[in-house]
Amino acid sequence: MTDTNEKLNFSCDYLEGAHERILKRLSETNLQKMDGYGYDPCSESARARIREACSCPKAEVQFLIGGTQANAVMIDAMLQSYQGVISASSGHVNVHEAGAIEAGGHKVLALPQHNGKIAVSDLERYLTDFEQDSNRDHMVMPGMVYLSQPTEYGTLYTLQELEAIHDLCHSHQVKLYVDGARLAYALASPANDVTLLDLARLCDAFYIGGTKCGALIGEAVVVPEPDTIPHLFTIIKQHGALLAKGRLTGIQFDELFRDGLYFTIGKSAVDYAGQIQKALTEKGYRLLFESPTNQVYLIVPDDKLPALGEAVVYSFWEKYDEAHTVIRLSTSWASTQEEVERLISIL
Amino acid sequence: MTDTNEKLNFSCDYLEGAHERILKRLSETNLQKMDGYGYDPCSESARARIREACSCPKAEVQFLIGGTQANAVMIDAMLQSYQGVISASSGHVNVHEAGAIEAGGHKVLALPQHNGKIAVSDLERYLTDFEQDSNRDHMVMPGMVYLSQPTEYGTLYTLQELEAIHDLCHSHQVKLYVDGARLAYALASPANDVTLLDLARLCDAFYIGGTKCGALIGEAVVVPEPDTIPHLFTIIKQHGALLAKGRLTGIQFDELFRDGLYFTIGKSAVDYAGQIQKALTEKGYRLLFESPTNQVYLIVPDDKLPALGEAVVYSFWEKYDEAHTVIRLSTSWASTQEEVERLISIL
Amino acid sequence: MTDTNEKLNFSCDYLEGAHERILKRLSETNLQKMDGYGYDPCSESARARIREACSCPKAEVQFLIGGTQANAVMIDAMLQSYQGVISASSGHVNVHEAGAIEAGGHKVLALPQHNGKIAVSDLERYLTDFEQDSNRDHMVMPGMVYLSQPTEYGTLYTLQELEAIHDLCHSHQVKLYVDGARLAYALASPANDVTLLDLARLCDAFYIGGTKCGALIGEAVVVPEPDTIPHLFTIIKQHGALLAKGRLTGIQFDELFRDGLYFTIGKSAVDYAGQIQKALTEKGYRLLFESPTNQVYLIVPDDKLPALGEAVVYSFWEKYDEAHTVIRLSTSWASTQEEVERLISIL
Amino acid sequence: MTDTNEKLNFSCDYLEGAHERILKRLSETNLQKMDGYGYDPCSESARARIREACSCPKAEVQFLIGGTQANAVMIDAMLQSYQGVISASSGHVNVHEAGAIEAGGHKVLALPQHNGKIAVSDLERYLTDFEQDSNRDHMVMPGMVYLSQPTEYGTLYTLQELEAIHDLCHSHQVKLYVDGARLAYALASPANDVTLLDLARLCDAFYIGGTKCGALIGEAVVVPEPDTIPHLFTIIKQHGALLAKGRLTGIQFDELFRDGLYFTIGKSAVDYAGQIQKALTEKGYRLLFESPTNQVYLIVPDDKLPALGEAVVYSFWEKYDEAHTVIRLSTSWASTQEEVERLISIL
Structure with a gap:
C-alpha cells in the first residue's frame, strides 16, 4: 500500500485504521441487531475471552474508548473524593490529559520518573513520609498508584518491581492501577516478564489497550474483584463514556482475543x-x-x-x-x- | 438478512452497525496513514462538508462519540462555573445521563415538558422570574437552554418556536444549545421546518447525531461562532472525549455528508x-x-x-x-x- | 436598645450578633493560647456536651461556619460520586445554595414540597420507582434524603414522619441527613415532638444550627456513627471549611450547650x-x-x-x-x- | 496573662483570639440589627477603608473566613475550567489544602521553591516552554500565578520581583494572585518594599489576611478591577463561603483598617x-x-x-x-x- x-x-x-480481521468482523456482523450498552453477545464473548486470558473468571470487563477516558473514569471510580493518585512525573495522567484527573477532583501526586518509571524506593519513602507527617490530615491522601506498562518511554516494569509495588500498595492500603495503552507491545517483548495473569493478580484494575494495538478504537478495563468498584456501569455513563453501540468495542476485543491475536x-x-x-x-x-x-x-x-x-x-x-x-x-x-x-x- | x-x-x-457506505469507506481508507486527534484529511473534509451544509463557513466542527459525552462537554464549555442549564424535565441531560452534567458542576434547571418540549411561555416566565428574584445571587443563574430536536419523545420544535426561544435567550443573555442525537429523523420528517441552516443561525452550538443515524459511532458538534468557545479542543481532551484516531469519526461524517446522505x-x-x-x-x-x-x-x-x-x-x-x-x-x-x-x- | x-x-x-453569654466567653478566653483546627479544650468540651445532649457518646462532632457549607460538605462526604440527594423542591440545597451541591458533583433530586416538607408517600414512590426502572443504571442513584427541621417554611416533621422516612431510607439503603439551621426554634416549639436524641438515633448525620440560633457564627455537625464517614476532617479541609481558630466555634457551642441554653x-x-x-x-x-x-x-x-x-x-x-x-x-x-x-x- | x-x-x-479592639467593637455593635450577607454598614465601611488603603476606589472587597477557602474560591473564580494555577512547590495550595484546588477541577502546576519563592526565571521558562510545546493543547494551560506574601517560609518577594512576575503574567496573559494570610507581618517588616498599593496595582486579586493577623477570623479579598470577575458574590455562595452574618468579618476589618491598626x-x-x-x-x-x-x-x-x-x-x-x-x-x-x-x- x-x-x-x-x-x-x-x-x-x-x-x-484497524487490523484486517477486525474490519472483517465489523462487516460480517453489521446488520445483526444487537442490544446496546455492551449487553450484546459480541461484548459478552469478548469479556469471556479476556477473563480467560487473565485466568480471572469473575473479573468485570468494560470497554471504553481511549486512554485518557479510561484513566479518568477508573481513577474517579477507585478513589475517595479526598484522595489523590501517585504517578511518575512523566505519567500520561500527569502531563498529557489536559487535567482530566483534576477535573474529577483528584490531585496527581507526582514522583520522579526514571526512564518513565517510578522507583520502588521513592514510592516507599513517599508513602511512609505521608503517614508520619503530622499535617497529613491537611494534605491529599494517596489512594492509588498509577503505572503505565509499557511506560510513556516504552520501558517496562519487571515482575519483581510490580510485585514490590503491589506489596507496598497493599501494606499502605493504596490501590494499584495499570494503564496498558500499549500493552500488546509489552506482551510481545522478549524483555517482558509480566503477563496478563500477573496484572490480574497484582492490580486492583488495569486496562488492555486497543486503540494503539490494532483496534479502530477501544480499551478494555479489567477489574479482577468487581465488588471493590460497585456501580462501575453508572460511573462510566456519568463520565459520558458509555457507548450506545457497545458492539463496536465488543466486536473488536472479541476478535483481538480470538486465537491469541492480541498476544502476537x-x-x-x-x-x-x-x-x-x-x-x-x-x-x-x-x-x-x-x-x-x-x-x-x-x-x-x-x-x-x-x-x-x-x-x-x-x-x-x-x-x-x-x-x-x-x-x-x-x-x-x-x-x-x-x-x-x-x-x-x-x- | x-x-x-x-x-x-x-x-x-x-x-x-453502520450504513454500508460507511463501512466501505472505513475499509478503503484503513491502511492510509493519517494524523491523529482529528487532524486527518477525512476529518477536515467532513468539517468542510458540514460547514457547507450549514452555510456557516467559519463554524468549528468537532467529532465526539456519544450524546451524553457531547452534552457534558458542550454544556461545560459554554457555561460559567456558577451557571446552570435549562432543560425540559424529560430532557436527556435531566434524566438519563447519570448526573454527567452535575459531575461537571452544573445544575440542570428543569422546566415542565409538553410531549418532550419546553413551552416558550414557561421559559419566558422562568427567565423573568429569576431576574426579578431578590435572592437571585443565592441561586443558580441560568446560562443556557438545552433543547433536543427531535425531543426524547420524537416531537419537533417548529421554526417559530425555535426562533422565539432564540430571541428569549438573546434578550436574557442565555445561550442556546440543541442536542441532535436523532437529527436525521427530524430533517427527514415532512412535519419539520427547521433546517441545518436554521440551527446554525439560531444556536450557539448544536450537534448532529451519528450514532443513531447510520454511523457506527460519533456526533458532530457545530459551533457557528468559534470565538465564543476558545480552547474547545483542550476542553474535549480534558473530558476524555478526544479520539487519538480521529479518522474514525471523520471518515463517517465525511461519508454521511457526501451526496446528502444524512438528509435522506x-x-x-x-x-x-x-x-x-x-x-x-x-x-x-x-x-x-x-x-x-x-x-x-x-x-x-x-x-x-x-x-x-x-x-x-x-x-x-x-x-x-x-x-x-x-x-x-x-x-x-x-x-x-x-x-x-x-x-x-x-x- | x-x-x-x-x-x-x-x-x-x-x-x-450573638447571645451575651457567648460574647462574654469569647472575651474571657481571648488571650488563652489554644491549639488550632478544633483541637482546643473549648471545642473538645463543646463536643462532649453535644454528645451528652444527644445521648450519643461516640458521635463525631465538627464545627462548620454556615448552612450551605455544612450541607455541601456533608452531602459530599456521605454520597458516592455517582449518587444524588433527595430534597423537597423548596429545600435550601435545591434553591438557595447557588449550586453548591452540584459544584460537588451531585444532583439534587427534587420531590414536591408540602408546606416545605417531603411527603412520606412521595418518597416511597420515588425510591420504589427508581429501583424498578429498567434505565436506573443510566440515572442518578438516590444516595440520601435531605430534610430540614424546621423546614424553610418553619414547619416541622413529626416524630412519626421522621421515623417513617428513616425506615424507608434504611430499607432502600439511602442515608438520612437533617439540616437544623433553625433547630433551636424546633426544640423550643410546643408542637415539636422530635428531640436531639431522636435525630441522633434516626439520622446518619445532622447539624445543629448556631448562626440563626444565638451564635455569632457556626453550625455543629453530628455524625452518630463516625465510622460511616472516615476522614471527615480532611473532607472539611478540602472544602475550605476548616477554621484555623477552631476555638471560635468551639467556645460558642460550649456555651450554647452549657446549662441547656440551646434548648431555651x-x-x-x-x-x-x-x-x-x-x-x-x-x-x-x-x-x-x-x-x-x-x-x-x-x-x-x-x-x-x-x-x-x-x-x-x-x-x-x-x-x-x-x-x-x-x-x-x-x-x-x-x-x-x-x-x-x-x-x-x-x- | x-x-x-x-x-x-x-x-x-x-x-x-482577637485583638482587644476587635472584641470591643463586636460587643458594642452586638445588638444592632444589620442586614446579612455583607450588606451591613460595618462591612461597607470596612470595604471603603480597604479601598482607601489600597488607593483603589473601585476595587471589589469580599470577606471570607480562611486561607484555603479564599484560595479555592478565588482560583476557581479567576480560572477557566481547563486552566491550572502555577505555584511554588511549597505553596499552601500545593501541599496543605487537602486538594481544595483540585476539588474545584484545577491542577496546581508546581515550580521549584527557593526559600518558599518562585524564581522569576523559572516562571519565564515554564510559560515559554508551554507556549512552544507542540502538545500544549493536550496539557493544562497555565491561567494564573499564585504567590504568597510572605511565603510559607516567611520570606518576601521584593517589589522588583513582583513587578517582573507581573510583567511575565501580563505578556503571557496569565493572571496574578497573592495569598496574604500573614500580610500584616510583611507590611511591618523593615525588609519589605511591597505596599498594599503595589499589590492593588500589580495583582488581579489578592487577599489581606485577618485570622493570623489579629482577627478572630476572616480574610479580605481585593479585586482591583471588579469587571474581570463577574458574579463573585454568587461564586462565594456556591463555595459555601458566604456568611449570613457578614457583620462578623465586616466589623473586624473595619477595626483593623481604622487608624492604621493593620499596618502596625x-x-x-x-x-x-x-x-x-x-x-x-x-x-x-x-x-x-x-x-x-x-x-x-x-x-x-x-x-x-x-x-x-x-x-x-x-x-x-x-x-x-x-x-x-x-x-x-x-x-x-x-x-x-x-x-x-x-x-x-x-x-
Whole structure:
C-alpha cells in the first residue's frame, strides 16, 4: 500500500485504521441487531475471552474508548473524593490529559520518573513520609498508584518491581492501577516478564489497550474483584463514556482475543524497533536508552534534523543538549519490513 | 438478512452497525496513514462538508462519540462555573445521563415538558422570574437552554418556536444549545421546518447525531461562532472525549455528508413510523400523540402486552392508567418494509 | 436598645450578633493560647456536651461556619460520586445554595414540597420507582434524603414522619441527613415532638444550627456513627471549611450547650411568633398556614404593603393571588416583647 | 496573662483570639440589627477603608473566613475550567489544602521553591516552554500565578520581583494572585518594599489576611478591577463561603483598617522574631535563612530537641541532616517581650 516515494511516517502507533480481521468482523456482523450498552453477545464473548486470558473468571470487563477516558473514569471510580493518585512525573495522567484527573477532583501526586518509571524506593519513602507527617490530615491522601506498562518511554516494569509495588500498595492500603495503552507491545517483548495473569493478580484494575494495538478504537478495563468498584456501569455513563453501540468495542476485543491475536499483534513492531536500534547503533547513533518495546528514543545531532525531517515524520521528544535532540520513532502492528529498511537506509 | 422466524425488534434505533457506505469507506481508507486527534484529511473534509451544509463557513466542527459525552462537554464549555442549564424535565441531560452534567458542576434547571418540549411561555416566565428574584445571587443563574430536536419523545420544535426561544435567550443573555442525537429523523420528517441552516443561525452550538443515524459511532458538534468557545479542543481532551484516531469519526461524517446522505438516511424510518401509526390507529389503537419522526408511542391494554412481547421487542415507556401501558416502537435507517409489515400484522 | 422611632425589623433571624453569654466567653478566653483546627479544650468540651445532649457518646462532632457549607460538605462526604440527594423542591440545597451541591458533583433530586416538607408517600414512590426502572443504571442513584427541621417554611416533621422516612431510607439503603439551621426554634416549639436524641438515633448525620440560633457564627455537625464517614476532617479541609481558630466555634457551642441554653434560646421567639399569629388572625389577617416555630407566613392585601413597608422590614415570600402577597415575618432569640407589641399594633 | 511556669508556645501565629479592639467593637455593635450577607454598614465601611488603603476606589472587597477557602474560591473564580494555577512547590495550595484546588477541577502546576519563592526565571521558562510545546493543547494551560506574601517560609518577594512576575503574567496573559494570610507581618517588616498599593496595582486579586493577623477570623479579598470577575458574590455562595452574618468579618476589618491598626499590628512580632534570630545566632545556633518576618527557621541538633520540647511548643519543619532538625518558631501580634526573653534564655 505504501508508495516508495511517499514520506516515511514513524511518528506514532495510531496512524492506520484497524487490523484486517477486525474490519472483517465489523462487516460480517453489521446488520445483526444487537442490544446496546455492551449487553450484546459480541461484548459478552469478548469479556469471556479476556477473563480467560487473565485466568480471572469473575473479573468485570468494560470497554471504553481511549486512554485518557479510561484513566479518568477508573481513577474517579477507585478513589475517595479526598484522595489523590501517585504517578511518575512523566505519567500520561500527569502531563498529557489536559487535567482530566483534576477535573474529577483528584490531585496527581507526582514522583520522579526514571526512564518513565517510578522507583520502588521513592514510592516507599513517599508513602511512609505521608503517614508520619503530622499535617497529613491537611494534605491529599494517596489512594492509588498509577503505572503505565509499557511506560510513556516504552520501558517496562519487571515482575519483581510490580510485585514490590503491589506489596507496598497493599501494606499502605493504596490501590494499584495499570494503564496498558500499549500493552500488546509489552506482551510481545522478549524483555517482558509480566503477563496478563500477573496484572490480574497484582492490580486492583488495569486496562488492555486497543486503540494503539490494532483496534479502530477501544480499551478494555479489567477489574479482577468487581465488588471493590460497585456501580462501575453508572460511573462510566456519568463520565459520558458509555457507548450506545457497545458492539463496536465488543466486536473488536472479541476478535483481538480470538486465537491469541492480541498476544502476537505487537511482535513485528517490537522486532522492527529492535532492528532499528541495532542498525542505528552500528551506524554510530546514540539511543537515550535501549527500548524493549516499540518506541525508539534516538539522540540526533541538530544539524541532521532538517534532512531527516524531509524523509521521515518523527516525533520531537526533548532537547538533549546544546547540539542534540531526542526524537521518538514508533513502530506499530501495521509497520512493514520495507518501511523499516527504508528508514534504516535513510538514517 | 432478517429471518421471518426471528423476533421483531423495534426497541431502539441503534440496533445495527453502520450504513454500508460507511463501512466501505472505513475499509478503503484503513491502511492510509493519517494524523491523529482529528487532524486527518477525512476529518477536515467532513468539517468542510458540514460547514457547507450549514452555510456557516467559519463554524468549528468537532467529532465526539456519544450524546451524553457531547452534552457534558458542550454544556461545560459554554457555561460559567456558577451557571446552570435549562432543560425540559424529560430532557436527556435531566434524566438519563447519570448526573454527567452535575459531575461537571452544573445544575440542570428543569422546566415542565409538553410531549418532550419546553413551552416558550414557561421559559419566558422562568427567565423573568429569576431576574426579578431578590435572592437571585443565592441561586443558580441560568446560562443556557438545552433543547433536543427531535425531543426524547420524537416531537419537533417548529421554526417559530425555535426562533422565539432564540430571541428569549438573546434578550436574557442565555445561550442556546440543541442536542441532535436523532437529527436525521427530524430533517427527514415532512412535519419539520427547521433546517441545518436554521440551527446554525439560531444556536450557539448544536450537534448532529451519528450514532443513531447510520454511523457506527460519533456526533458532530457545530459551533457557528468559534470565538465564543476558545480552547474547545483542550476542553474535549480534558473530558476524555478526544479520539487519538480521529479518522474514525471523520471518515463517517465525511461519508454521511457526501451526496446528502444524512438528509435522506432518516426518510424510510419516518415513513415506516407513519405507516405503523396509520395502521394501528385504523386497528383501534390509541397513540400517546401523533409522532412526526421515528418514534411511535402506543397506548396498549395491559392484557395484550404478554403476547406482544412474544413477537416484538419493544420499549416500555410508562404506565398510562390502571389498565394501559405506553410503549415505544422505534424505526431506524436500517428498518425494512418487511419488518414493518410483520409488525403491523402482529399488532 | 431599640428606639421606638426606629423601623421594626422582622426580616430574618440573623439580624443581631450573638447571645451575651457567648460574647462574654469569647472575651474571657481571648488571650488563652489554644491549639488550632478544633483541637482546643473549648471545642473538645463543646463536643462532649453535644454528645451528652444527644445521648450519643461516640458521635463525631465538627464545627462548620454556615448552612450551605455544612450541607455541601456533608452531602459530599456521605454520597458516592455517582449518587444524588433527595430534597423537597423548596429545600435550601435545591434553591438557595447557588449550586453548591452540584459544584460537588451531585444532583439534587427534587420531590414536591408540602408546606416545605417531603411527603412520606412521595418518597416511597420515588425510591420504589427508581429501583424498578429498567434505565436506573443510566440515572442518578438516590444516595440520601435531605430534610430540614424546621423546614424553610418553619414547619416541622413529626416524630412519626421522621421515623417513617428513616425506615424507608434504611430499607432502600439511602442515608438520612437533617439540616437544623433553625433547630433551636424546633426544640423550643410546643408542637415539636422530635428531640436531639431522636435525630441522633434516626439520622446518619445532622447539624445543629448556631448562626440563626444565638451564635455569632457556626453550625455543629453530628455524625452518630463516625465510622460511616472516615476522614471527615480532611473532607472539611478540602472544602475550605476548616477554621484555623477552631476555638471560635468551639467556645460558642460550649456555651450554647452549657446549662441547656440551646434548648431555651428559641422559646421567646416561638412564643412571639404565636402571639403575632394569634393577634393577626383576630384582626382578620389570613395565615398561609399556622406556623409552629419562629417564621410567620402572612397573606397581605397588596394595597396594604406600602404602609406596612414604611413601618416594618419584612421578607417578601411569593405572590398569593392577583391581589395578595405572602410575606414572612421572623422572630429570633433577640426579639423583644416590645417589638412584637409594636408590630401587632402596626398591623 | 502568661504564667511563668507555663510552657512557652511559639508553634504558630493563631494561638489567641482577637485583638482587644476587635472584641470591643463586636460587643458594642452586638445588638444592632444589620442586614446579612455583607450588606451591613460595618462591612461597607470596612470595604471603603480597604479601598482607601489600597488607593483603589473601585476595587471589589469580599470577606471570607480562611486561607484555603479564599484560595479555592478565588482560583476557581479567576480560572477557566481547563486552566491550572502555577505555584511554588511549597505553596499552601500545593501541599496543605487537602486538594481544595483540585476539588474545584484545577491542577496546581508546581515550580521549584527557593526559600518558599518562585524564581522569576523559572516562571519565564515554564510559560515559554508551554507556549512552544507542540502538545500544549493536550496539557493544562497555565491561567494564573499564585504567590504568597510572605511565603510559607516567611520570606518576601521584593517589589522588583513582583513587578517582573507581573510583567511575565501580563505578556503571557496569565493572571496574578497573592495569598496574604500573614500580610500584616510583611507590611511591618523593615525588609519589605511591597505596599498594599503595589499589590492593588500589580495583582488581579489578592487577599489581606485577618485570622493570623489579629482577627478572630476572616480574610479580605481585593479585586482591583471588579469587571474581570463577574458574579463573585454568587461564586462565594456556591463555595459555601458566604456568611449570613457578614457583620462578623465586616466589623473586624473595619477595626483593623481604622487608624492604621493593620499596618502596625505585626510590628512587635517581626521585632521579636528579629530579637530571637539575633540572640540565637550569637549563641551559636544556625538559621535555615535569615527571616524578615515573624517565622524563624532554626537548625537544632537532634539531641537538644527533647529538652527544648519540655520548655517550648514549637513546630517541626523538616529533617536537616542526620543529626539536625529544622524547627519553626512563630511570633504573633499577641506575643510579649517577656515570652521572647524566656524563650531566648531557654535556648
